Amino acid sequence: MLVRLTPRQRFDILVSQFEPAVRAAFMEAIDDITSNIVLRRIVERLERGDINGAIAAMHLDPTAFRPLDEAIRAAFNGGGVATVEGMPTLRDPSGHRIVVRWDPRNLAAEQWLQAHSTQLVTGIVQDQQTAIRTALETGLSRGDNPTKTAVAVVGRVSTVTGRREGGIIGLAGPQASFVATAREELLSGDPAQMRNYLERKRRDKRFDKTVAKATADGKTVPAAMVDRITGRYADSLLKLRADTIGLHETFAALGASKDIAFRQQMEKGNLRADVVTKGWKHTPQEHPRMQHVAMQGQVVPFDQSFTAPDGTSIPYPHAPGVPTRHTLGCKCFAEYKIDFVAQLVR
Incomplete structure (x- = not known):
């Protein structure tokens, strides 16, 4: 016997179908940006004190986020199709069934996609540029050499995956600040600040014993170890950002497409x-x-x-x-x- 799905069940199915794709598309865009970075070019510009040039060398191009655009479009169109397919049969006064279809080229649909995509990608790129500028300026003013400063931003190439890990590219502005503050806590030698690091929910707990021992001994965590710890912390925050974007953008696309799908039927006189x-x-x-x-x-x-x-x-x-x-x-x-x-x- 066929079981009729509830509206919540149908919605949950759509979320489970599209949310992973949106999340993966964001990570694909970030991986595209970091994999095309040439560290030497960034370092050369920092050696000249050219922070604008260093940021430009990272190629934070909105077109890198095309996979994210396409994933959101797929969720939007999928939601629209599911909405009209889930509508009970509509009939005219004569009792004839009214044919209803989702129109992805409808003006309202196109306008939502264009406006939403532009606002999202522009916001991500601008936020990135601001966070990266702050990180570069802070690193250089702290006395870090250009290479160390650049690596803290773009991450190191993993010998296992071949991808850059541990940088702040992809993080939201506040998340990049969390990484910087965590670094300060670990390098401070202040037991209170170091214990504060151990309260961070997204930290890699595999390093807790190292931090706890340094705290008990009244010592700072070695700089090389701090780089590893904050790198893993940044990776964890990047995963959180991808999860947040995946969920938020999927719900936004599904909610908008459902509303627009009903409006389309009203514009056609079907409803x-x-x-x-x-x-x-x-x-x-x-x-x-x-x-x-x-x-x-x-x-x-x-x-x-x-x-x-x-x-x-x-x-x-x-x-x-x-x-x-x-x-x-x-x-x-x-x-x-x-x-x-x-x-x-x-």
């Missing part, structure tokens, strides 16, 4: 906005947003927004323009329902 409602569905998490828990079950007309307890208007989860306090890490979705009786009568 009326006043017979469609949407309900907020909260997904249980280990650390839930209590505001979103409170919104569970909230139902509004199609053309109205949900209202969060803090007064924020949210057209649908992960909608453009919604503050990050309501989107980052959010796993909520909207369930759309059609009043078929009203649709036929009207």
